[in-house]
Structure formats: C-alpha cells, structure tokens
Amino acid sequence: MKKIYLSLMLLGALTFTSCDMDKAPYGSLDENTAVSEMQDLTKFRDQLYGTLRGVTAGSWVYTTDIQLDHFIGLVTNGNNLGMFSTGTILPTDGDIEGFWASSYSSIATCNAILAKCDEFAAKPDLSESDKQLVERYKGEAKFTRAYMYLWLADHFCQSYTQVKGGPEAKATGLPIVTTYNPTSDFTKYPSRSTLKETFNLINSDLSEAYTALKAYEATNNKDVAALLQPCAIYLSSYAVEALQARVALLTGDWATAKAKAESVIENGNYSLANTSNYKEMWEDENSSEPIFRPFMSSPSEIGGSTGALFLSDNQQSAQYIPTFGTVLSYADSEKGSDVRFEAFFTEYDNIVIDGEGFDSYVFNKYPGNDALKVGQTKNFVNMMKPLRLSEMYLISAEADARLNNNNPARLNEFCANRYSGYETHTYENAKKLLDAVLEERNKEFIGEGMRWSDIRRLNIGFQRYKSNPDEDGYPIYSQVVLSADGIVYDAGDHRLTWPIPKRELDSNPNLKGQQNPGY
Known part of the structure; x- marks a missing residue:
C-alpha cells in the first residue's frame, strides 16, 4: 500500500486508511466541505471503526507471534515475514515502515474527527440529542487515538517497566501529534517525547473516553443496551476500562490494573466461555466473553486475514506451523x-511440500x-475479539x-473454564501464583500478539523449540527454515523493540539521533 510517513502526514490532505496493510486506503474526504451536517459527522466517525477493524486483525496481530517462539516457518513459505521469523530486523523493512505510517495516518484521522466534534459542539443550535452524539464521538476518537499510540509504544518504544534510564528519559517515547494541522514547515515536526509523556497521553485519552461513553450510557438512547452486551460492535465504557487495565499492566500499576479489571468482571454483562463452548467462540463468532468485537461484513467491511498464514484454502x-x-x-x-x-490445533495428514x-x-x-468470504475461496477471516473477559x-x-496477595480465586475461576476436570488449586506463595498466571497468559493469547508485550515487560528471553524430526517423530520438521530453527533472544534483546523506520528518520530532521538502541 502507499506509505504515508509522519512527516508527510503533517503535509498532506485528510486521508483515511483501512489500516489493513494488505488493502488500499479507503480514499479521501475534504474535511472543510464534506462535514457540514450531523449525518456527515456520523459518517466521518465511522472511520474510527474502520481503523479498529483493521488494526485488530491480520498482520497487525500475528507478526510479533511469528517473531517469537510459538511458530516456525516451512521452506515453502516464500520467505513471507522471514525477516521477523529469523530475527533480521531492519529499519528499511517495508512492513516496519507500513505499520508506523498507517498508525500515524489513523492518529491523524482521530485528530481531524476531534477537531470537527469541537466545531459541532460550539454550534448554538445543536440539539440535545446531537450534543450527546458529539460527546460520544469524541470519546470514541480519544479511545482510538489511545489505542494507536499504545500499539506504537508497545512496538517502537522500549517497555515502560524496562526502558533504559526510566520512562522519563529523553527521546524514549513517540512523536506526539494531537491536532490536525498540516504544515510544510519541517521545524514543526515533532521529535520523540519521553515514554512517560506518551503514556500520560494514552491515559488521559482513555480517561476522557471513559467519561464521555459513561455519560452516553446514562442517556435513554435506544442503542445503549446493545453497547453493554457481549460482542458489541461499538465502544462502551467497559471496553475503555478493559484497555485501561491492559495499560496499567504494561506500566506496572497493579492497583489500577486490579481495579479496572474487577470493574469489568463484576458488572455481570459478560461471562467466560467454558469448556463446552470455548471452541465456538472462534468458529461461530458468538460468545458471552468478548467485550468489543469490531463489525465485519463481506465484501466491503472485512479485516485482514488472520488465519491464512497458518493454512491454505x-x-x-x-x-x-506451531512448534512441536x-x-x-x-x-x-x-x-x-x-x-x-x-x-487451537488441528492435525492434518497431507501438508504437501515438494x-x-x-x-x-x-x-x-x-x-x-x-x-466473510469474498467469493468461494476460504479466506480465514474472522471477527476479531481484541478485548475479552479472559484477559x-x-x-x-x-x-x-x-x-x-496470594489469592488464587480469579485464576481458579479462569482455569475452571479452560480445563475439563479442573480442581481448585492453592499456591504456597505469590511467586507460585504469578508463575501460574503467566503460564495461562502464554497459552490463552497465542496468535493474538500478547506474548510480545509480556516478554518485553517481564524482561525475559526465549529459545524457539529446536527441531529434531527423528527424535520427535515429527518428520515435517525436516522441512522448516533452518535459519529460524531454535533461534534465541536473550532478555532485553534490542529486536524486542522495532526500529524507527529509516525513511521517517530521513524525512524528519528532529528525529536525528533518536533511533532505538541496536539499530
């Protein structure tokens, strides 16, 4: 797809992308002439959900899993994502450039929508119902902007809990853009903030999003009930709290993480999928567990394929394939x-290689x-569940x-819904409890991009399973990419933070000397 760099984003027209790296942009909208009525603003706001549909599916989800230890490439994969699988991460890679560019393009959309919402809110003849919608749209835009900055920070910045020099160290965060203000003056292009400043923005945006969406939920609008049900296609205050809990986990704010997670659990609107229907959550899409599930429909509103990398049509x-x-x-x-x-796993007896x-x-x-198929070919597109009660x-x-607090109650409740015949466990100390929780996170979120965050924040390394076809009795392992087999990352490996794209560094002189360590 066409690459839009931060420096170019500050120059260009108001452009919207699907944020699916395999798709072309939606197109463009002249924000000065096309957004004049309330229905225009509503259509404008739909771009937020296009963003969330795109960045929670496909390569946005699985790329880091391919870089880590759960999967190994076969020799017939055409070197797709080979840079990530073999650990040869480069600032010039097109995928790295695309993730960065699309993220900032989405942030620009959020900023433009927020500016338009402020314009509408200032209109003296705006009805009360329209005022409610404007504030709701602002909340959704704040959530989406926070989501994108969090995604960028979790990939292009060192972990908040492990960053060298601490989160207040200079140039450890992201270039922050909070207004839509196109300019050709490169002296106004932002340099990198501190990581603390980046997360302050994320937390501020989420706090404002929560207030706005909570206020909308207190109205008598007919669509409120649907917002608070499982698999909601629009954002709710509970979706915001779920993301706040995740942010608190990544920053080591345990009290906030606990409070936000418990607020979502205790509201009673959602329940864990259990041993009898867990598989259906992924096959039939309907479940009591997802808090937010971006809408998809064929052919025009589908996200990227998350499953095609793992099986052909x-x-x-x-x-x-998953390592043995x-x-x-x-x-x-x-x-x-x-x-x-x-x-998660199906055994096939005829994976053909040469x-x-x-x-x-x-x-x-x-x-x-x-x-969600387009035509008759199986495309492995599923409605994604980026915020779930299990988390x-x-x-x-x-x-x-x-x-x-050596209290295993929540872990026991979780495990009772994942293991048939599970018996309540106790743990002799908090360390044993923590180890058990981290093991479940590793198993629950495989293929969802979560392990990347955990390895970074825990400051641990990994060794990808070393194949031995004869010893394992697994002959297909003779057909894996040898340069990716048994790969090792030590704790703190610089490749666990992606590089700022070289073209971005070249375009923005204020980023000089601010590349991530190791690149």
Whole structure:
C-alpha cells in the first residue's frame, strides 16, 4: 500500500486508511466541505471503526507471534515475514515502515474527527440529542487515538517497566501529534517525547473516553443496551476500562490494573466461555466473553486475514506451523484436559511440500467465517475479539500476585473454564501464583500478539523449540527454515523493540539521533 510517513502526514490532505496493510486506503474526504451536517459527522466517525477493524486483525496481530517462539516457518513459505521469523530486523523493512505510517495516518484521522466534534459542539443550535452524539464521538476518537499510540509504544518504544534510564528519559517515547494541522514547515515536526509523556497521553485519552461513553450510557438512547452486551460492535465504557487495565499492566500499576479489571468482571454483562463452548467462540463468532468485537461484513467491511498464514484454502499447505514444543504444552497438563488444545490445533495428514505429504499440526484458532468470504475461496477471516473477559481475569489474578496477595480465586475461576476436570488449586506463595498466571497468559493469547508485550515487560528471553524430526517423530520438521530453527533472544534483546523506520528518520530532521538502541 502507499506509505504515508509522519512527516508527510503533517503535509498532506485528510486521508483515511483501512489500516489493513494488505488493502488500499479507503480514499479521501475534504474535511472543510464534506462535514457540514450531523449525518456527515456520523459518517466521518465511522472511520474510527474502520481503523479498529483493521488494526485488530491480520498482520497487525500475528507478526510479533511469528517473531517469537510459538511458530516456525516451512521452506515453502516464500520467505513471507522471514525477516521477523529469523530475527533480521531492519529499519528499511517495508512492513516496519507500513505499520508506523498507517498508525500515524489513523492518529491523524482521530485528530481531524476531534477537531470537527469541537466545531459541532460550539454550534448554538445543536440539539440535545446531537450534543450527546458529539460527546460520544469524541470519546470514541480519544479511545482510538489511545489505542494507536499504545500499539506504537508497545512496538517502537522500549517497555515502560524496562526502558533504559526510566520512562522519563529523553527521546524514549513517540512523536506526539494531537491536532490536525498540516504544515510544510519541517521545524514543526515533532521529535520523540519521553515514554512517560506518551503514556500520560494514552491515559488521559482513555480517561476522557471513559467519561464521555459513561455519560452516553446514562442517556435513554435506544442503542445503549446493545453497547453493554457481549460482542458489541461499538465502544462502551467497559471496553475503555478493559484497555485501561491492559495499560496499567504494561506500566506496572497493579492497583489500577486490579481495579479496572474487577470493574469489568463484576458488572455481570459478560461471562467466560467454558469448556463446552470455548471452541465456538472462534468458529461461530458468538460468545458471552468478548467485550468489543469490531463489525465485519463481506465484501466491503472485512479485516485482514488472520488465519491464512497458518493454512491454505485447499488445506494442503501452510506457511507457518506451531512448534512441536508449543503443541505439547497444551496436550499434557496436570490441571486437566485443556479445551484450547482442540480449539487451537488441528492435525492434518497431507501438508504437501515438494510433492511429499507430511503429518502436521496446524494452528487453527482463526478457521475463517464463511459469511466473510469474498467469493468461494476460504479466506480465514474472522471477527476479531481484541478485548475479552479472559484477559480481565488474568490481569486481576496477576495484580493479586504482584501485590503479594496470594489469592488464587480469579485464576481458579479462569482455569475452571479452560480445563475439563479442573480442581481448585492453592499456591504456597505469590511467586507460585504469578508463575501460574503467566503460564495461562502464554497459552490463552497465542496468535493474538500478547506474548510480545509480556516478554518485553517481564524482561525475559526465549529459545524457539529446536527441531529434531527423528527424535520427535515429527518428520515435517525436516522441512522448516533452518535459519529460524531454535533461534534465541536473550532478555532485553534490542529486536524486542522495532526500529524507527529509516525513511521517517530521513524525512524528519528532529528525529536525528533518536533511533532505538541496536539499530
């Protein structure tokens, strides 16, 4: 897709992208002439949900999982995402450039919508119902901007809890843009903020989003009830709190993480999928667990394919397969039979490589929704569930352990819905409880991009499972990309933070000397 760099974004017209790296931009809208009536503002606001649909699916989700230890590439994958799989991360890579550019393009959209909302709010003849909508749209824009800055910070900045020099160190955060103000004056292009300043903006935006959406939920508008139901297609105050809990986890603010997670759990609107229906959450899309599920419909409103990387439409080839060690971690547990084993992995006996068929487990968490196919070909597109109740249970449980409260209640509730025959566990100390929580996070969120955040904030490394086809009795391992096999990252490896794209550094002189360490 056409790349739009931060420096160019500050120059250009108001442009909207789908934020799916495999799709072209939606097009453009002249914000001075096209947004004059309330219905125009409503259409303008729809771009926020296009952003959220795009950045919670496809390569935005799976790229970091390919970089880490759960998956290994097959020799027939055409080197797709090979840079990430082999750990040869470069500032000139097109994927790195695209993620950065699309994120800032989405932030520009948020800023433009916020400016238009302020214009509408100042109109003296605006009705009370329209005032309510304007404030709601502002809340949604603040949430989306916070989401994008958080995504950028979690990929292009060092971890908040591990950053060298602390989060107040200079040039450790992101270039911050909060107004839509196109300019050709490069002296006004922003340099990098501190990481603390970046997260202050994220937290401020989320706080304002919560207030705005909570106020809308207190109205008698007919759509309020739908906002507070599982799989809501629009943002609610509970979706904001869920993201606030995640931010607090990433920054080590355990008290806030606990409070926000508990607020979502205790409201009673959502419930964990259980051992009898967990797999259906991924196959049939409907579940009591998702707090927010961006809307998709074929053919014009689908997100990127999250599952096609792991299985072809003819079900005879795959680009990446789960490592044998990953599969084994689900197959044998003292806690009971793990429902996620069947939900995430399927065994095929004819994955064809150079004319020879191999037995292989494939990752099938995203089997594809037939209603989202474009034509007859299986495209492995699913409605994504970026904010789920399971995350809140595990955040609450981790916060208990971090606060030295050796209370396994939330973890036990979670595990009872993931393991058949699960018996309540006790833990002799908070460290044992924490280890158990982190193990469940690793298993629950495979293929959702969460392990990246955890490895960074915990300051741990990894070694990808080293293949041994004869010893494992798994012949397909003779067909993996050798340069990616058994790869090791030490704790704090610089590649766990992506580089600022070289073209961005070249375009913005105020970023001189502000590249991330190791690049």
